Amino acid sequence: MxxxxxxxxxxxxxxxxxxxxxxxxxxxxxxxxxxxxxxxxxxxxxxxxxxxxxxxxxxxxxxxxxxxxxxxxxxxxxxxxxxxxxxxxxxxxxxxxxxxxxxxxxxxxxxxxxxxxxxxxEFIAGAGRDTYEMVMLTLGTGVGSGVVHGGEIIHGAHGIGGEAGHLIVDPGGRPCGCGQRGCVEQYCSATFLARYTAERIRKQGEATSLAEVLDANGRLTAKDILEARNAGDALAEEVWEECCFHLAIACVSICRLLDPDCIVLAGGLTNAGEDLLEPVRRHASEQNWTLCEQKTEIRIATLGAxxxxxxxxxxxxxxxxxxxxxxxxxxxx
Amino acid sequence: MxxxxxxxxxxxxxxxxxxxxxxxxxxxxxxxxxxxxxxxxxxxxxxxxxxxxxxxxxxxxxxxxxxxxxxxxxxxxxxxxxxxxxxxxxxxxxxxxxxxxxxxxxxxxxxxxxxxxxxxxEFIAGAGRDTYEMVMLTLGTGVGSGVVHGGEIIHGAHGIGGEAGHLIVDPGGRPCGCGQRGCVEQYCSATFLARYTAERIRKQGEATSLAEVLDANGRLTAKDILEARNAGDALAEEVWEECCFHLAIACVSICRLLDPDCIVLAGGLTNAGEDLLEPVRRHASEQNWTLCEQKTEIRIATLGAxxxxxxxxxxxxxxxxxxxxxxxxxxxx
CATH class of the missing domain: 3.30.420.40 (ATPase, nucleotide binding domain)
Known part of the structure; x- marks a missing residue:
C-alpha cells in the first residue's frame, strides 16, 4: 500500500x-x-x-x-x-x-x-514533471510565479524570490500595484490586459469591435480580446501581441538568469492555448540570443486548478x- | 597545517x-x-x-x-x-x-x-562572504555574471544560466552581439558605455566637453565620461545616469526572481566607487517594489583581479x- x-x-x-x-x-x-x-x-x-x-x-x-x-x-x-x-x-x-x-x-x-x-x-506531476529546473508563470488576476531549481523551490534570502510576475519588462512603463513600473503583471495578466484595453478604448476612442462589447458589458475580458483578435480586430491584435511580446521578454530574461528546462504558463490566459503559445514562442525566438540553440521549452500547464x-x-x-x-x-x- | x-x-x-x-x-x-x-x-x-x-x-x-x-x-x-x-x-x-x-x-x-x-x-572571500545567495555582475569589456544559490553556482539546465549581463533591460533597444536587443551589457559595460557615447557625439554633434577628448584620443573611456560628468557635462551626466538606471533595472529584476542577500558589482566601471554605487542604489530604490523593505544590498567587489x-x-x-x-x-x- x-x-x-x-x-x-x-x-x-x-x-x-x-x-x-x-x-x-x-x-x-x-x-x-x-x-x-x-x-x-x-x-x-x-x-x-x-x-x-x-x-x-x-x-x-x-x-x-x-x-x-x-x-x-x-x-x-x-x-x-x-x-x-x-x-x-x-x-x-x-x-x-x-x-x-x-x-x-x-x-x-x-x-x-x-x-x-x-x-x-506542475513540477512533480504536470507540465514540468520531466524537468529539473522549471519556472511557472500563472497568468490570472495578477501574475503568480514559482521557481524550481534542482527540485527545490527558490525562496531567496528574504523569502521573496520567485516573483517572475514582477520582472520589469518595460522600464518606466505602466505603474504596478507593487510600486514598480513595467512589471510583467501589468502586461500579461488576464485582468490587466482587459483593463488596459478598455482604458484605451474609453480614453482614445479607438475604432474596434471591442467598443460594442465594452458598452454592452461595462467591462472587457481577455476572452473578448482574443475573440476580437481572431476575428481580425486591429486593436485586439495589437494588445494581444504586446502582451505576448512582454511575456516573451520575461521568458528570455528568465533563460539568461536561470536557464530552466522549461517555462510553464498557467492561469486563465492559457485557455487561449496555441493562440497564446504561438506568439509567445515566436517573440521569444525573435528576442532570444543566437549564441547557442534555444533549449528551454515554453509549455502550458496541465494540472489546471x-x-x-x-x-x-x-x-x-x-x-x-x-x-x-x-x-x-x-x-x- | x-x-x-x-x-x-x-x-x-x-x-x-x-x-x-x-x-x-x-x-x-x-x-x-x-x-x-x-x-x-x-x-x-x-x-x-x-x-x-x-x-x-x-x-x-x-x-x-x-x-x-x-x-x-x-x-x-x-x-x-x-x-x-x-x-x-x-x-x-x-x-x-x-x-x-x-x-x-x-x-x-x-x-x-x-x-x-x-x-x-567574492562569495567565499570577498564582498559576498557573509551571504548565502549572491549575484555578481562584472562591468568590464562586456558584462560577465555569476549566480550563487545556497553556496552553489547556478548553471541552469543546459549550462548557460547565470548570464545576468544579458537580461533584457530595454526591450527592442540597442542590438547586442548575442543576438538580443536591450541587454544589460549594451548599457552597463565600460566598453559599450564609451562606444555609445562616442557614437552619439560623432553622429549627433552634441555639445559636450567629451568632443575634445574624442578628437584628441580617437576614442573615449568610461573614465573620461565619469570625469566629464563630475565636471558638470550634461551629455556625460545623461549617459552615466542611463547606465546606472539600466543596471538598477537589472538589479530589481534579479531581486524579484532570486531575492539574493546581495548583488556584487565588479569590473572596470566599479573604479568609480560611490559615483557608481550612489546612482545605481538610488535608481534601484526608485524602481523597486514597495511591498516590503528592500533588503538585498548592492555592493562593490573587494577582491579585484x-x-x-x-x-x-x-x-x-x-x-x-x-x-x-x-x-x-x-x-x-
Whole structure:
C-alpha cells in the first residue's frame, strides 16, 4: 500500500484537498468553502475536516500518511509557518496555521505560498514533471510565479524570490500595484490586459469591435480580446501581441538568469492555448540570443486548478519524505 | 597545517594562480603569461608549472593539497571539463583541460567558467562572504555574471544560466552581439558605455566637453565620461545616469526572481566607487517594489583581479572538499 501526503490549497473562497503518493500519483481533488466570518478558528477546523476526509478517501492506514502540505496566499512567515495577513479573509492575522493544523491532525505539516505550491505541483506531476529546473508563470488576476531549481523551490534570502510576475519588462512603463513600473503583471495578466484595453478604448476612442462589447458589458475580458483578435480586430491584435511580446521578454530574461528546462504558463490566459503559445514562442525566438540553440521549452500547464493542492502535497513530500532529488547537474553550451 | 586548493584563472593574455585554505583564507597570487602561439600543449604546461609553484609557495606537503580548480573563458563543456573553443587563443579547440591538468599534477581538478569562478571568489572571500545567495555582475569589456544559490553556482539546465549581463533591460533597444536587443551589457559595460557615447557625439554633434577628448584620443573611456560628468557635462551626466538606471533595472529584476542577500558589482566601471554605487542604489530604490523593505544590498567587489583565482580554488573546495554548505533556508516578507 502506497504512502501519501495530503495537499491543501487554501484560498479566499474555497479550500481544495488532494493526496499525492510516493510515486507522485495524485488523487481526485475536492473542495470545501472557506469560512469567512469568524476569523481563524473555523478556517482551521475546515482544513482539519478536509484533511481527515482526504485520508479517509485515500483508504490508507494512518501510519501511511507522511504529512500534510498547505499552500496559502500571503504574506506568510515561511520559517514559522504563520499567515501574517490575508487581504481577502478577515481575522487571519498572525495565524500559526502550520502548527495548529499539525497539532489537530497529529501529522507533520508544511506551509508554502500558493504560487510556489502550484509551480511545484506542475513540477512533480504536470507540465514540468520531466524537468529539473522549471519556472511557472500563472497568468490570472495578477501574475503568480514559482521557481524550481534542482527540485527545490527558490525562496531567496528574504523569502521573496520567485516573483517572475514582477520582472520589469518595460522600464518606466505602466505603474504596478507593487510600486514598480513595467512589471510583467501589468502586461500579461488576464485582468490587466482587459483593463488596459478598455482604458484605451474609453480614453482614445479607438475604432474596434471591442467598443460594442465594452458598452454592452461595462467591462472587457481577455476572452473578448482574443475573440476580437481572431476575428481580425486591429486593436485586439495589437494588445494581444504586446502582451505576448512582454511575456516573451520575461521568458528570455528568465533563460539568461536561470536557464530552466522549461517555462510553464498557467492561469486563465492559457485557455487561449496555441493562440497564446504561438506568439509567445515566436517573440521569444525573435528576442532570444543566437549564441547557442534555444533549449528551454515554453509549455502550458496541465494540472489546471489542481496544481495548488498537488504541489502542496509535493512540498510536504519534499520536506518530510525521503526524496533523493537535488543532485548537481552540469551542461554545455 | 592547513589543507589547500590551488586556483587557476586562465585568461587570453595571462594566467593567475593562488591558493585557498580550508578556512577560505587566500594566499598572494602571481601570474604567468599565456603562451599563444603553439596551441594547447604550452598552455597546459604553463598551468602545470604555475600549480606546482603555488604548492611550493604554500609550503604544504602534497597530501594537504585537496585539488586544483581552473576558471576559464568559454564556451566550455563543464560536464566533460573541456574547452570547446577560445576566440582569443588559437589552437584551443576541444581541449580536455581539466583531465590533462589533473593527470600531470596528479591531483583532482575542476573546470568552471571564469565569470562564475570570479563570482564564487567574492562569495567565499570577498564582498559576498557573509551571504548565502549572491549575484555578481562584472562591468568590464562586456558584462560577465555569476549566480550563487545556497553556496552553489547556478548553471541552469543546459549550462548557460547565470548570464545576468544579458537580461533584457530595454526591450527592442540597442542590438547586442548575442543576438538580443536591450541587454544589460549594451548599457552597463565600460566598453559599450564609451562606444555609445562616442557614437552619439560623432553622429549627433552634441555639445559636450567629451568632443575634445574624442578628437584628441580617437576614442573615449568610461573614465573620461565619469570625469566629464563630475565636471558638470550634461551629455556625460545623461549617459552615466542611463547606465546606472539600466543596471538598477537589472538589479530589481534579479531581486524579484532570486531575492539574493546581495548583488556584487565588479569590473572596470566599479573604479568609480560611490559615483557608481550612489546612482545605481538610488535608481534601484526608485524602481523597486514597495511591498516590503528592500533588503538585498548592492555592493562593490573587494577582491579585484584576484577573484577568478580565489573562486576557482573555491569551486575545487566545493566539489572536492567536505564543505557543509547548501542547507535550505526560508525567510519572511
Amino acid at each position: 502506497s504512502r501519501i501526503c495530503v495537499g491543501v490549497d487554501f484560498g479566499g473562497t474555497s479550500i481544495k484537498f488532494g493526496t499525492v503518493d510516493d510515486s507522485n500519483r495524485r488523487s481526485e481533488t475536492f473542495q470545501l468553502d472557506t469560512p469567512r466570518d469568524d476569523g481563524a478558528e473555523p478556517v482551521i477546523a475546515q482544513i482539519v475536516r478536509g484533511v481527515e476526509r482526504s485520508i479517509a478517501e485515500a483508504g490508507v492506514s494512518r501510519e501511511k500518511v507522511i504529512g500534510v502540505g498547505i499552500g496559502s496566499p500571503g504574506p506568510l512567515d515561511l520559517g514559522k509557518g504563520v499567515i501574517i495577513s490575508l487581504p481577502n479573509v478577515p481575522g487571519m492575522e498572525n495565524v500559526p496555521l502550520r502548527d495548529e493544523v499539525a497539532k489537530r491532525v497529529d501529522l507533520p505539516t508544511t506551509l508554502e505560498n500558493d504560487a510556489n505550491a502550484a509551480a511545484y505541483g 489542481d496544481a495548488g493542492a498537488v504541489g502542496a502535497a509535493g512540498v510536504a513530500w519534499r520536506v518530510l519524505g525521503d526524496s533523493t532529488n537535488g543532485a548537481v547537474r552540469t551542461g554545455e553550451c | 592547513s589543507r589547500i586548493c590551488v586556483g587557476v584563472d586562465f585568461g587570453g593574455t595571462s594566467i593567475k594562480f593562488g591558493t585557498v585554505d580550508d578556512s577560505n583564507r587566500r594566499s598572494e597570487t602571481f601570474q604567468l603569461d599565456t603562451p599563444r602561439d603553439d596551441g594547447a600543449e604550452p598552455v597546459i604546461a604553463q598551468i602545470v608549472r604555475g600549480v606546482e609553484r603555488s604548492i611550493a609557495e604554500a609550503g604544504v606537503s602534497r597530501e594537504k593539497v585537496i585539488g586544483v580548480g581552473i576558471g576559464s573563458p568559454g564556451p566550455l563543456d563543464l560536464g566533460k571539463g573541456v574547452i570547446i573553443s577560445l576566440p582569443n587563443v588559437p589552437g584551443m579547440e576541444n581541449v580536455p583541460l581539466r583531465d590533462e591538468v589533473a593527470k600531470r599534477v596528479d591531483l583532482p581538478t575542476t573546470l568552471e567558467n571564469d565569470a562564475n569562478a570570479a563570482a564564487y571568489g 584576484d577573484a577568478g583565482a580565489v573562486g576557482a580554488a573555491g569551486v575545487a573546495w566545493r566539489v572536492l572538499g567536505d564543505s557543509t554548505n547548501g542547507a535550505v533556508r526560508t525567510g519572511e516578507c
